[in-house]
Amino acid sequence: MTAARNITRRAAILAGFAGAGALIWNADNLTLNPSFSRVFHAVEDWTRMSQRMLLQPGQLAKEYSVADISPVFKPNGTFNPGGAEYDAHIAQDFVNWRLKIGGLVRHPMSLSIAELRGLPSRTQITRHDCVEGWSAIGMWTGVQLGLLLKAAGLASGARYAVFHCADNLDGEPIKGGEQGPGQYYESIDLVDAFHPQTLIAYNLNGKPLGVPNGAPLRLRVERQLGYKQAKYLQRIEITDSFRNVAGGYGGYWEDRGYEWYAGI
Ligand SMILES: Nc1nc2c(c(=O)[nH]1)N[C@H]1C(S)=C(S)[C@@H](COP(=O)(O)O)O[C@H]1N2
Numbered sequence: 001m002t003a004a005r006n007i008t009r010r011a012a013i014l015a016g017f018a019g020a021g022a023l024i025w026n027a028d029n030l031t032l033n034p035s036f037s038r039v040f041h042a043v044e045d046w047t048r049m050s051q052r053m054l055l056q057p058g059q060l061a062k063e064y065s066v067a068d069i070s071p072v073f074k075p076n077g078t079f080n081p082g083g084a085e086y087d088a089h090i091a092q093d094f095v096n097w098r099l100k101i102g103g104l105v106r107h108p109m110s111l112s113i114a115e116l117r118g119l120p121s122r123t124q125i126t127r128h129d130c131v132e133g134w135s136a137i138g139m140w141t142g143v144q145l146g147l148l149l150k151a152a153g154l155a156s157g158a159r160y161a162v163f164h165c166a167d168n169l170d171g172e173p174i175k176g177g178e179q180g181p182g183q184y185y186e187s188i189d190l191v192d193a194f195h196p197q198t199l200i201a202y203n204l205n206g207k208p209l210g211v212p213n214g215a216p217l218r219l220r221v222e223r224q225l226g227y228k229q230a231k232y233l234q235r236i237e238i239t240d241s242f243r244n245v246a247g248g249y250g251g252y253w254e255d256r257g258y259e260w261y262a263g264i
């Protein structure tokens with residue numbers, strides 16, 4: 001057994017997550033990708049912090065039971081980002097999709113969907129409330145954003161996580177997760193970023209996220225409204241401010257007059 005395997009096993013056992021098997025199974029790949037091995041070294045530390053937060057009453061969004069899950073999780077906003085780049089990712093089943101984490105971090109990362117699926121996961125059944133007046137209950141599975149940020153290591157001045165998406169509401173998508181006019185984006189502060197229910201979700205109701213609901217990755221930030229739940233995630237940028245991003249108000253809809261903190 002290699003050293004990497006040993007460490008992985010120990011981290012997985014201490015973590016006590018259901019995903020531990022997958023983590024061990026991935027151990028050989030971890031050594032090949034330094035950004036990924038950082039993620040898993042952060043697991044142990046993060047688990048302790050996250051468990052403590054989960055025990056704090058009043059801090060969590062309500063979680064529902066399987067019987068409450070809506071038969072259809074109504075899609076809204078973009079149903080399909082379109083464009084040659086996203087179409088190619090659909091055709092390849094998102095095997096070449098990467099989630100990039102950069103900005104004010106000590107270790108920028110680029111993770112595949114398979115790598116994210118290999119990490120400890122959280123599953124939660126929550127209610128999504130859209131400002132347009134509808135809601136839906138869904139079961140989300142994904143990686144806690146806090147774990148990824150622990151692995152990336154925040155640099156000094158870090159205050160916000162900005163989420164860059166693959167869709168453009170005003171025209172053709174801009175390539176490679178870059179921001180530009182009409183491109184959907186969102187942002188949250190670090191309190192929400194490290195909240196244990198804040199996930200980079202890849203499954204909805206036990207199945208890979210479909211294109212209408214944000215394939216292959218979307219944000220779940222459960223104490224806020226629907227428009228904060230950014231779909232088609234390509235890049236997370238840690239910043240000291242969002243004033244210089246797009247229109248300067250922290251999100252596509254915020255730039256068009258919505259509240260930045262959309263508490264439920
Ligand atoms: N990238 C992206 N994310 C987005 C949107 C969008 O148009 N593009 N719409 C937002 C709004 S207003 C809502 S209510 C939810 C809808 O998520 P759903 O399509 O899974 O229902 O996604 C949010 N996230």
Ligand SMILES: [Mo]
Pocket residue numbers: 076129130131132226227
């Ligand atoms: Mo919405």
